[in-house]
Amino acid sequence: GQNIDQPTEMTATEGAIVQINCTYQTSGFNGLFWYQQHAGEAPTFLSYNVLDGLEEKGRFSSFLSRSKGYSYLLLKELQMKDSASYLCAVKDSNYQLIWGAGTKLIIKP
Amino acid sequence: IAGITQAPTSQILAAGRRMTLRCTQDMRHNAMYWYRQDLGLGLRLIHYSNTAGTTGKGEVPDGYSVSRANTDDFPLTLASAVPSQTSVYFCASSELAENTEAFFGQGTRLTVV
Numbered sequence: 001g002q003n004i005d006q007p008t009e010m011t012a013t014e015g016a017i018v019q020i021n022c023t024y025q026t027s028g029f030n031g032l033f034w035y036q037q038h039a040g041e042a043p044t045f046l047s048y049n050v051l052d053g054l055e056e057k058g059r060f061s062s063f064l065s066r067s068k069g070y071s072y073l074l075l076k077e078l079q080m081k082d083s084a085s086y087l088c089a090v091k092d093s094n095y096q097l098i099w100g101a102g103t104k105l106i107i108k109p
Numbered sequence: 110i111a112g113i114t115q116a117p118t119s120q121i122l123a124a125g126r127r128m129t130l131r132c133t134q135d136m137r138h139n140a141m142y143w144y145r146q147d148l149g150l151g152l153r154l155i156h157y158s159n160t161a162g163t164t165g166k167g168e169v170p171d172g173y174s175v176s177r178a179n180t181d182d183f184p185l186t187l188a189s190a191v192p193s194q195t196s197v198y199f200c201a202s203s204e205l206a207e208n209t210e211a212f213f214g215q216g217t218r219l220t221v222v
Contacts, residue, residue, distance in 0.1 A: 030207070030208060031208055033210065041215070042199060042214060042216055043152075044213070048210060087152070089151075091208070095206045095207050095208070096154060096157065097152075097211065098151075099151030099152040101149060101151045102151065
């Protein structure tokens with residue numbers, strides 16, 4: 001079966017750095033996505049990786065290792081507004097997104 | 110403002126009733142999707158449409174139907190609602206099914222009692 005695993009909840013301090021991991025097992029791979037979802041709101045796109053390596057976008061970076069079925073989202077200089085759930089998703093061989101359950105990130109002052 | 114709009118925002122529905130959730134996008138995206146999101150679970154695909162006139166079943170299609178008569182609209186119908194269909198429903202669209210990011214509507218919170 002297809003499976004996306006990520007931690008249920010993480011806590012970090014304002015101004016610090018946090019890494020959210022995601023491992024996947026899917027039938028085929030056509031890219032990995034990270035989305036941010038604030039409570040009660042819709043998911044919004046953060047990043048897309050299709051090749052191995054690090055993609056940097058401001059305070060957020062995303063890393064992919066296809067051979068290991070592994071990705072992480074790195075958030076730097078954490079701000080209170082970064083408190084949200086972070087969703088990892090993989091496009092499978094049918095170009096359908098398979099979603100992890102999300103990691104709830106709690107930022108403390 | 111371009112985007113994707115869902116209606117209603119929330120609804121309480123009696124079991125056994127029929128209900129259509131509406132979704133409209135004005136981005137001329139080819140692909141559209143319906144997901145449900147339940148606590149502790151990832152988004153699960155109900156139905157999808159890669160282009161106007163075509164639809165496909167996702168991971169959890171039972172009890173739901175969709176149509177895609179044109180590019181902009183992708184309604185989701187619950188023929189006879191059951192309490193297990195209580196969920197938050199998100200409609201999404203992407204330019205192409207193959208590789209681009211998906212844009213989400215604001216969601217419909219549905220409670221079946």
